[in-house]
Amino acid sequence: MGMPASEFGNTLDLLRLNEIHIVDMLPEMLLMIRSVIAKETFTYRRKPIDAVKKGLLFSFQNIFSHSSDDRQKHNEEKSIQARPHIRISPLHMESEVVFPKAITITQITILIDLDFLKRFIGKDQEAFRYLFNDDKTLLIEEFMSPEMADLVNIIATIAELDILSEAYYKLKTLELLYLLFKNLSKRQHIKYQSLRKDEIAALYRVRDAISNSSEKRLPQDEMVKISGMNVLKLRKLFTQIFGKGIYEYSQFLRMQEAARLMKDDYLSVSETGYQLGFTNLSYFGRLFEQHHGMKPKKWSAQHRLKDK
Known part of the structure; x- marks a missing residue:
């Protein structure tokens, strides 16, 4: 999902993969849960994604585990990159993912079809029209609210489901998107423009x-x-x-x-x-x-x- 192992090149040696779980709900959306730990801090540039014709990528980044060791390392990390946050970008845009040294990072990535997202938002979609212009290069970053942080940890730690697993993941993913868009609705109203x-x-x-x-x-x-x-x-x-x-x-x-x-x-x-x-x-x-x-x-x- 945008970050196959082959694209990491030599940097793959710097990562230890603890867990990866992909829930394929295409053509509507796809969910990936990944837990990794880096030997050295490094930045990976993600290439454009073509899994759907028009869509958005929601990346819930730097979700720290609940261990005391990881919390301590998190507290010592001064960079804003260490703070749990969400990045929203169009699929055609390259973006950077930072992997801090010696910290277990769980990331949740949601790829979603634009038409499906519009139907999900319903009559309120006009307020988020700036996100739906696929021709513009927009990057939106939002801090993760306590509600979102609790939910992403639930999603990241779901045990193996025998019954209705896709339905459960879809429900939780849409709940997470609801919380995110509730936060986005509080943003200052400005005229958005494409960025270089x-x-x-x-x-x-x-x-x-x-x-x-x-x-x-x-x-x-x-x-x-x-x-x-x-x-x-x-x-x-x-x-x-x-x-x-x-x-x-x-x-x-x-x-x-x-x-x-x-x-x-x-x-x-x-x-x-x-x-x-x-x-x-x-x-x-x-x-x-x-x-x-x-x-x-x-x-x-x-x-x-x-x-x-």
Whole structure:
């Protein structure tokens, strides 16, 4: 499904395949569940797919196993590539898949026929028309919500089914797509445009720089220099791919990191705020509550209690 072993070339030696499971529901859709571990961090460029004439590829990437060792390695990985996320791309577009070193990664990939997807969405499809223009080169990336993360782990760990296995996988796959499109419906309404490969690469360089600057805001001049774009173009295209403005995206990452520091590293609220560059803890608390629905002290107490 877009990534046969023969296409990996010499990089195949860097991968250990723990599991691969393909559920062929074509011509409507195809589901692949793959669990691998890489000896060294490397990037693989996926070639265009021709399994269906017109379709989309939904790649649920970097789903970490629940083992404590993998969670620790995940926490130590600073790159945004380590965060569970979804990439949506047309089948004719090449894309990159990153395999981090020594971390067991489970990926779920859904290939779906465009006409079938439109029928599934029904009367609400007009809101997602930008995804259905097969002539444009669009790349959409979305963070994985807790609901989606729970469901992908259920799908990834389904035991062998003797009865109605295809029906069960189809049900869960459509449920996952429903959750994803519910998230996509909250995106800012903008006019989408086709992107060149160099523009996509530039936007990901900016995204990575933002991710690696969680302790302070990345200066606008630096982002302009990294991207090679003017400010207006950078802001527009960044929002198109990632669904959030640059400042909003940066704050989202900082609040996700704040939650991780309190939950996994057992930092206090004040320690967390100062580590992330906040000098005003009241402002940090308000921002955290906006993103997580409760004040950081209460959130920390609840989540530490769950882990006991």
